Amino acid sequence: MRRVSLLLLFYLFFWSDVSSQQSTVLISGAVYDSETGESLPSATILIDGTYRGTISNPEGEFSIEADTLPVTLQVRYIGYRTTRIRITDKTVFPLQIMLERAVTEMEEIVVTDRDPGLSIMETVIARKQIWRKNLQNYSVDAYTRQVLSNDTSIASVSESRSVLYWDRERGIREIQQEVRQTSNLSADQNFSGVRYLPNFYDDDIEIAGFNMVGITHPDALRYYRYSLIETTVMDDVPVYKIEVIPKRERQPLFEGVAFVHGGDFALLEVELRPNRVVTFPPPVQDFQLSYMQQFSNYGKDFWLPVDVRIEGVIRVGIVGLQFPSIQFRQLSRLSGYEVNTAMPDSVFAVESDFVRADTSATDSLKLLTEMVQIPLTEEEQIAYETIDSTQTLEEAFRPEGFLARMIDEDEQGNGGGNGFLSGLGAMVPDGFTIKARFNRVDGFHAGLGYRHTFEAINQRAELSAGYSFFSEMWDVSAGVRQRLWQGNEAVLSLEFLYMNATDTRYRSQIYPPIMNSIATISGAEDYFDYFRNEKLSAEIRARQLLPYTRISIGGTHERHRSISGDVLDYSLFGFHKTRRPNLPVEEGLLNSFYAEININHESGTLGFSGTNGFEIRGEWSGPSLGSDFSYLKVQASGELSIPTFYRRRLFANQLHIFFTGGTATSGMPVQRHGAIDGSLARFTPFGSLRTRNGLPYEGSEYWFVTAEHNFRTIPFELLGLWPLVDRGWGIILFGGAGSAGGGSNGLPGILNSEGTHTEAGLSLNSVFGILRIDIAKRLDDRGYFIGVSVPRYF
Template sequence: MKIIPFATLLLLLAINLPAEAQHTISGTVSDAETGESLPSTNILIEGTYQGTITNADGTYSLSIPDSLLPATIIVRYIGYQSTKKTIKRESASQQKFLLKPAITDMEEIVVTDEDPGVRIMREVIKRKKQWRKKLATYKAEAYTRQKLANDTSIVSITESVSEVFWDKEKGHREVLKSKRQTKNIKAGDNFAGVSYLPNFYDDNIEISGFEIVGVTHPKALDYYNFKLVDQTSLDGETVFKIEVSPKRKLQPLFKGTVYVLNIEYALVEVNLTPNEVVSFPPPVKSFDLDYQQQFNNYGKAFWLPVDVRIGGKIKISMVGLDFPMIKFNQLARITNYQVNTTLPDSLYEKKDLFSVDSTTVESDSLIHKEVNTVPLSVEEEEAYATLDSTATLEEAFKPSGFLSRFMDDDEGSGSGALSFLGEMPGNISPDARYNRVDELFAGLKYRLDATDWLEFNADGGYSTGNKKWSYGGGLTLNWLSKDNISSSFGGSYHAETVNRNHSRIYSPFYASIPNLMGNKGYFDYFRSEGFRLFSSVKLPEESLSINAGFNSNKQRSLLTTTAYDITGRSNNYRINSPIDEGRMRSIDLTAGYNLDNNYNFGATSQDFIMFKVEHSSSKLGSDYNFTRYETKLGWSFPTFYQRRFMPNTLDININAGTYSGNIPIQKLGAVDVALANTSPFGVLRATSGRPFEGNQYVSLNIEHNFRTVPFEALGLRPLVEHNIGLIAFGGVARTWPDWNTPQNALSGFQPRGTGGTYWEAGASINGILGIFRVDFATRLDKPAFLVNIGVARIF
C-alpha cells in the first residue's frame, strides 16, 4: 500500500501570481481587548476583488500592486467591527490590526410555525438564483497549502500558486504557475490545485466521491433542517447564525452552521462536516472531515469564495495491519477575480482540469518570487527546515501488526513467486491443481516481455495420476499504430489436460480444494494437443477488441485415476465422462467490450460484453462439423442513493449459446452452479454438484446490492459500522440437451440439464469479517434450499 497516491487523492488546493511591481505589507490581526489572534480574518483591498486571509496564528501577508497605491485596506471578521487603513508607498511594511468586538443589536424575530432559519435560507436560495444567472465566467489567482501529519509531527507540506478559471457551462480549469514542497516530496508529486475543492455556494458539492446536496441547492429545504440559533454582526449589519442538520438520514448531507448576512441574504461563512453516511468500507476505519469557507462580494454583485479550509483524519486498519492516523490540512486562498471575462478556448480543448505552465514553474519557485501567500506557522517553518529526503511518507506511516513485515517490497525479484531464482529475467510462478484425472499436477509458468513488441510464455508440469507431462509455449508480437490502435498476432502450442466444461468463473485451481475435500467432481476433463494461431485488434480508449484464431488440436478422453480425498473416503468421485475423440480444427472470431477483464468472484462490478463464433468443418481437415455461437454479458447499473460514493447497484449477468451442425460432447455449453457451497456472482446458488449443460443454453443472474442502507434505516449502527450489507438476488436458466445424439448413445454420457426452466431467489448478508458473504438461496420451480459462502461484494 503506497501512502503518496492515497494522500494525493485527499489533498487538493492552489493560488496566485503577481503581474507588476508591488508593495507588500505583513503583520497580525488581533482582538483589541484580549490580544488574542484572529485566524482566517478577511483582508481586502477596497474597490477590488483582491485580498488575503490570516493564518492560524493571525498572521498575514498582502502584496498591493503599485498601480493601486494609495490603497484602502479593509479588515473584516464576523462578530467584530471592521477597520480600515490607507497604505501609501512610504507606509511601513509591518502593519498590525486590532479589531474591537461588535455590539450586536438583536433583531426582533416573529414567532411562527416555521423556524426563522428556514425563512432566511429560502431567501438566500432565491437571491442566489438571481445573481448566479448573471455570472457566466471568472478568472482568479489562487494559493494553496497542503499539510500531512501523523500522530506526532508534520510529515510533508506542498504549496502552489495558480490561475483558476470557471465557466458556467464548461466548468473549472487551472494552470499551475509556481510551487514548492518540503524536501521529502518530489516536485512531480506536488499536485495542489484549488479547482478540486468545493464551492459551498454550488448546488451540488462533491466530497470524496459523494455528490452532496448543497445548503443553497434549489431543493435544500427538502433535505435540510435550518434553525436560527444566534445573531452577530459584520460591518454594522446583522449576521444570522443558522444550524444545519440533515432531514434525510440515508442521504449524504452536511451538518454544522452557516452565517447569513442580513439585507443581502448572502452566505458569508460556512462551517460544515459531512454526516455519517459519508463513510468508506474497510480498510478505512474512520474518515472525519470538516470544511470552512468564506465568501465576499467585494462590494459588487457576486458572492465569490475567499478561501477553503479543510481538516481531516483518516484511520486505516485491517487484520494484521494498523497504520498511524493520517492527519491532513488544506488551505486555499483565492483573490484578484476577473468576473464575466473571456476565457481562452485552449483551456477547454483537453479534458484535464489541471495543467502546468512550464515557462514559470520551477522547483521552490515560491521562495524566489514575491507571491501573495498565506504565511507559514512556526510549526510549518520548522517542518521546512527539518524534513529532508530521508523522511519518507512510507516511513512516517509505517504500519504495525503481524503482516507489517510483508509491506517492505524492496527485496522484490524479477522471478515473481520463485525469488530464489535471483536475477533470472522474466517471471516464473508455480502452477498446481488436484482432480480425479490428473491427481496431483505440479508445474511452472514462465513469462518474458523480451521487448515492447515481443512476449514469450511457456509452461510445463507433470500429472501423478495419468502419468503424463503437460507442456506448451507461445510468442506474441505487438505493435501500436499512430491512432493508438494496438494489434497483435502470434502462435502457441500445448499438450495438456483441458476442462470439458467451459467456465469463466471457476478455474481448475479453484476446484482443487473441493476435490481434495471429497467433492464428486465439478468438471470433466480431456487431453488436448495442438496449436493455435491468433490475431487481435484493440481500441484501448474504448476497450473494444476483435480477436480471431485458427485451432488444430487432437482431442482424447481421459480416465479417472484416483478416488483419494483427505477426508479418508474412497470411491467418492464420479467417473470422468469420455468425449467424442478426433482431430478438432476450427476458426473462431471473438468481439466485445472489456474482454481483458479477469473475473474477481463478484467482489467488484464488471462491465463487459462478449460475442464469439466458432466454426469447425471437414473442409478445414476437422473430424467435426458444427458452428457454435456464444455470448456473455455483465453490467452494473446504479439505482438508489446515487449521491453516495457507492450507490445501490443492480448487477446483471447473461450467458447464452446455440449451435448448428453436430456439436461434440466437449463443446456443450455450460451454466455454472454452486461449487462445494461456494457461490460467486454469476452462478446459480440454489443448486450444486456439476454444471447444467446443453447444446443450447441461457442463464440470467441478477442481484441488487442494498449495501448498508437497510440497516441504517433500522438504526442498527453496529452492523453499519462493520460495513454489513444486504443483497437480494435471483436467477433463471434453461438448457436444451439433445439426449439422443450418436455421441451420447455410444458413450452412455448423460449431461445434466435444467429439466425445464430453472428459477431461484435469495438474499445475502454481505461484508462478514470484511471478506465474506453468506447466501441463502431457494429454488422456485421445485423444492430446494442452499446456504453458500462467497467473496464479499466490496464495490
C-alpha cells in the same frame, strides 16, 4: 511505491499562458481581539475597490499584495466591527490590527411556527439565482498549502501558487505557477491546488465522490432544515447564524452552520461537514471531514469565495495491517478575481484540468522568500527546517501488524536478507513461472513456464512443460504473439499456439483451474471432467479499434482423446466423497473457424465489481475443413450494472444482471458444450447458480440469467444499526434461473438440468470487510444452501 500509493489514496478522498504578477509591496500584519489580545484566525482582509483579499492564519497573521499605494485595507471578522486602515508608503509593517467586538442591538424576533432561519435561507437562495445567472466566467489567483500529519507530527508540507479559470460552459482549468514542499516530497508529488475544492455557493458539490446537494440549491428546502441560532452585527448590518440540519437521513448532505449577511442576504461564511452517510467500506475504518469557507462581493455584484479551509482524518486498516491515522489540513486563499472577461482559448484547449508548474529552473530559496502566502504557523516552519529527504511518507505512515512484518521481511530480503516471500521469488529466475494443479485425473501436476519479450521485433514467446504424477502424462505448450500494428491504444496482433495437454470438457466463466485445484485437494467435488487435447491454433486479435472492444478471428486444428482408467480418490485431509468417474468425450479430429466480439466484458471478477459489457462468439466446423464433426455454435454472455436508489452517494444502490446462453446445431461434440456455473464447494460467487452444488450444468443449448440488487447499508441505516453501517455491512437480494439440455449424443452422465433451475436468496455483504455470506433457496425443488463469496464493493 508505497509512498505514491498513500498520496493517491489520500487525494481520492479530498479533492493559458500566465506569468506571475510582480507585487509592488507586500503588506503584512496580524489581527487581534482588542479586549483579550487573542489572535483572530481566518479574519478576512480585503483591498477596497478590488477583488483582492486574503485571510489570517491560525495565529492571526496575514500578508497581501498591493500593486500600488496608497490602498485601504478592510479587515472584518464576524461579531466584530469592521476596521479600515489606510496604507501608504510610510506605513510600517507588520501591522497590529485590533478589532472591537460589535454590540448587538437588534429588534425582537417575533416567534412563529415558521423558523426565521427558513425565511432567511429562502431569500438567500432566491437572490443567488438572480446574480448567479449573470456570472459567466472568472479567473483568480490561488495560494494553497497542504499539510499531512500522522498521530505524532507533521509528515509533509506542500504549497503552490496557481491561476484558476472557471467558465460556465467549458469547466475548470488550473495552471500552477510556483510550488514549494518539504524535502521529503518531489515537485511531481505536489498536488496542492484548488481545482477540486468545493464552492459552497454551488448547487451540487462533489465531496469524496459523493454528489452532495448544496445548502443554496434551488431545491435545498426539500433536503435541509434551517434554524436561526443567533444574530450578531458586522458594519451595522445584522449577520444571522443559521444551523443547517439534514432532513433526509440516508442522503449525503451537509450539517453545520452558515452565516448570512442581513443586508444582501448572501452567505458570508459556512462551517460544514458531511453527514454520517459519507462513509467508505473497509479497509477505511474512519473518515472525517470539515469545511470552512468565506465569501465576499468585494463591493460588487457577485459573491465569490475568499478561501477554503479543510481538516480531515482517515484511518485505514484490516486485520493484521493497521496504518497510522492520516491527518490532512488544507488552506487555500483566492484573490484578484477577474470576472466576466474574455478567457484565453489556449487555456481551455488543454484537455487536462491541471497543468503543473515548470520546476526545471526553480530556486526553492527564492520561492521561500518571494511566494505570496498565508504565513506559516510555527509548527509548519519547524517542519520545513527539520524534515529531510530521508523522512519519507512511507516511514511516517508505516503500518503495524503481522502482515506489515511479513512485508518488511520481504523488503529486507530484496535487499539481500532472508525474507520469506523474497526467498521463494529468488528460487525462480526472471521470466520463469511455476505451474501447479491438482485434479482427480492427473493427480498432482508440476511444471515450469517461460516467457520472453523481444522488444525490437514486438514479439512475445512462451514455452511450458509439466508432468502429471497420477496419469503419468506430460503437458507441453508453445506460443508466439506478434504485434502487427499499434496506434495510440489500438493494437493488432497475430498469435500462434501449440499445446498437447489435459483440457476441461466444459468451460467455466468463473473458476480458473487453480481455484478448482485448491477446492478439490481440500475435499470438494472435482468441478470438471477432462480429456486430452492436441491443438494448433492461429488467431488475429484487434484491441481498442473501437473503445473497450476486442475482436478475434481464428482457426483451430485439434485432436481429442478420452482419458480412460481410474481416478485418484484422494484429498489432503481425507474428508471427501468417493471421486466420480471421468466421463469420455467424442474422439476425433476437430477443425474449426471462430469469431468473437467482446465489448468491455470481463469474466472471472467473482462479483467483486459490476460492469457493463457483452461478448458474442460463433464457431463453425465441418467436413469441408477436414473435421470429423459438423456443427455451428453461437454463444453470448454479458453483464449490466444499473444504479437505482441513492445515486448521490459514492456507491449508489445497484441492480446487477448477468446473462449467458448458447445454441448449436446437431453434431457438436460434448467437449464443446456450453455450461452454467454452479457453486464451487461452499464458494458461491455472482454469476453462478448457488444451489447447484459442486458441478455445473452443461448442454448444447443453455441459458442462464441471474440478478441481484445491492441495497448496501440502507437496511441497517433504517434499523438504526449504526455499528454495522460503520463497518460497511450491507444487504443484497438475488435470484436466478437457468436450463441446459441436449447434445448428449448417446454418452452417459452428461450434466443436463432436466428442466429450469430457479433460486432466490439474501446475502450479508462485506462481513468484516472480506466476506459475503449467501443464503439461497431453491424454488423448483427442495433445499437451502449457505455459502460464502467475495464482497460486492462496486
